[in-house]
Amino acid sequence: MSEVLGRYHVVLLGWVLLLPVAVAVVLLRSRASGSLRYAVCEVAAVYGTLPWLGMTFTPDAGGARRIQPVPLRDLVDLVGAPAGTVAVQVIGNLLVFAAAGFCLPLRFAALRSLPRVVLLAALGSVVIETVQYAAGLGRVSSVDDVALNAIGAGVFALLSRPLWTMPARSAPGAGSP
Numbered sequence: 001m002s003e004v005l006g007r008y009h010v011v012l013l014g015w016v017l018l019l020p021v022a023v024a025v026v027l028l029r030s031r032a033s034g035s036l037r038y039a040v041c042e043v044a045a046v047y048g049t050l051p052w053l054g055m056t057f058t059p060d061a062g063g064a065r066r067i068q069p070v071p072l073r074d075l076v077d078l079v080g081a082p083a084g085t086v087a088v089q090v091i092g093n094l095l096v097f098a099a100a101g102f103c104l105p106l107r108f109a110a111l112r113s114l115p116r117v118v119l120l121a122a123l124g125s126v127v128i129e130t131v132q133y134a135a136g137l138g139r140v141s142s143v144d145d146v147a148l149n150a151i152g153a154g155v156f157a158l159l160s161r162p163l164w165t166m167p168a169r170s171a172p173g174a175g176s177p
Contacts, residue, residue: 004088011054015047022047037166041107048099056096056128056139063138074144093145094152096128097121101153102160112164114154121153122146 005012022043029039068074078086101121105111111120128149129141 003084008051008055008058011051011058014054015051018047018050038107041103045100045103045107048103049097052092052096053128055092056132057135057137060138064140065133065136065138066140067133068140068142068144071143071147074140074142090148093148094155096149097124097153098156100124101156105157105164106160114157114161117157118150118154122150125149 026036026039026043029042030036033039075090078089101117104120105113105117111117125146129145132139133141
């Protein structure tokens with residue numbers, strides 16, 4: 001864990017410092033849209049994804065810029081690695097689109113489908129892996145990362161599924177001035 005904090009402390013600090021901004025945006029969006037639920041879902045999907053994007057785009061000065069197109073190769077390579085390394089790699093990748101997977105189906109009826117959430121996360125992950133490689137960040141662009149990112153979004157979409165049919169209520173103070 002100290003490795004994560006040492007490497008990504010600036011990203012995590014920025015994320016914490018942006019919390020008041022996120023809350024303010026929720027309040028403004030809920031007032032404008034008339035729906036607190038929609039505002040929370042919109043902001044949480046973005047705010048919850050930002051730190052993971054910051055981490056994935058952090059350059060690794062000692063890393064090797066390469067593509068790993070063979071499924072499960074990176075995961076097999078983790079066998080025997082220290083538990084902290086395995087946790088950071090697997091759990092971190094599962095969480096990249098977790099907030100989006102949980103919140104977007106609550107906000108957008110068109111995303112109330114597990115295949116659609118997984119596909120959206122997979123496409124987003126392909127964009128991330130492509131940018132990592134093209135920008136020469138010293139990171140491995142891996143099909144396993146794409147799969148874990150999509151699986152994580154799917155798991156969190158399933159966790160929110162009982163809430164998909166709940167009606168959105170109007171935000172307090174919303175509507176006509």
